[in-house]
Amino acid sequence: MRPPHTLTPTPHRWHLAGSAAVAALLALGAHGAALAQAWPDKPLKVVVGFPPGGAADQIARLVSTPLATALGQPVVVENRAGANGNIAGESVVKSPADGYTLLMSSGGMVSVNPHISRMSFDPVKDLTPVASAARVLVYLMARPTIEAKNVQELIAYAKANPGKLTYGSAGNGSSPHLAGEMLKSQAGMFTVHVPYRGAAPALSDLMGGQIDYYFDPGIGLANAKAGRTKLLAVGSLKRSPLFPEVPTLDEVGLKGFDADTVFGFYAPAGTPPAVIAKLNTEINKVLATAAVKDRITALGGEALPLTPAEFGQRGLEDSKRFGAIIRERKITAD
Structure with missing residues (x-):
């Protein structure tokens, strides 16, 4: 009896199929390389989710100037403040995924906002990490006329006078706000936000x-x-090189206190990988220059070049860390 016909390919057929796949991959790679070489052919825009003068704004402008030189196109910075960066994020998500519109945001866009507000977009799915820019520390500062000389005295006064002291932040859910709530939680005190x-x-x-x-x-x-x-302490696990004499909150007894965030650049999801790779390479080159590193250090941060994958993973890890304090303190966007 004649054996039934099967679809098992012969080695010759596998060879042809494999050759076709390799050819397709080579064509795709050639297309990506050509795209990266042709891009950009017009100005870029960086949307900053916070007002002029803040850390995100300063870092965006610091990086954008040499980035424009490297890309051969102007890079325009536009401030769209509000909702802890959500307004700027939404505008970038709705932009064409062609690499010409980027978002500069604090890490709160990915690690905080989904926990505290109803967002019109999913930052993990609708934005693509491009390049981190800086690890931003937070510094516990008090008004110059306050009687407390150190953290211990500030905490003692706050505990003895519940609700009398006030503390400010860059907005509900911002890293300074979360740091303030971490302090209240670990110190067991109540102050007004x-x-x-x-x-x-x-x-x-x-x-x-x-x-x-x-x-x-x-x-x-x-x-x-x-x-x-009055600079009382650093809200990080290690001291700042700018103020080596100022202790961390971890050192003064609030063990594990870490309110660091990572600021960086994002693009709309679907932006060509070749464009993301080129942006990441050029931004990392900018971050490696002495002038930019020194300026970020002067701002109290640390230049932090990462790959897009590393940047994305850092955001997910921070989301777990900040999500815990948000749930504990019942923090909302209102």
Whole structure:
């Protein structure tokens, strides 16, 4: 009896199929390389989710200038503040996925906002990590006229006078807000939160005495050096090289206190991988220059070049860490 016909390919057929697959991959790679070489042929826009003067704005402008030189096209920075970066994020998500519109945001876009607000988009699915820019520390600062000389005295006063002290932040759910809630939780004290539309106005009111303390994301360090604020501690696991004499909150007894966040660039999902790769390479080159590294250090942060995959993974890890304090303190966007 004649054996039934089967679909098992002969080695010759496998060879042909394999050759076709290799040819397709080579063609795809050639297309990606050609795309990366042709792009960009017009100006780029970087949308910043916070007001001018804040850490995200300063870092965006710091990177954008040399990036424009490297790409041979202008890079325009546009501030669209509000909703802890959600407004800017939504505008970028709705932009064409062609690499010409980028988002510069604090890590809160991915690691915080989904836990506290109803978002019109999913930052993990609708945005593509392009390149991290900096690890941003937060610094516990108090108004210059406050009687507390250190963290221990601030905590003691707050515990003895529940609700009397106020602390500011860059907005509900911002990293300074989460740091403030971490402090209240670990110290067992109660103070009143005053949210602002960005760190810069909060710093202004701190120096003016309208609030008692806040966690600064680096923009107020010059004021601390000049004595216009009191720098009490660093909200990180390691001291800042700018203030080696200032202890971390971990060192003064709040074990494991870590409110660091990573600021970086994102693109709309679907942006060609070749364009993402080119942007990542050029941004990392910018971050490696002494001038940019020194400026980020002066802002109180640390240049942090990562691959897109590493940047994305860091966001997911931070989401778990911040999600825990958000649930514990019942933090909302309101």
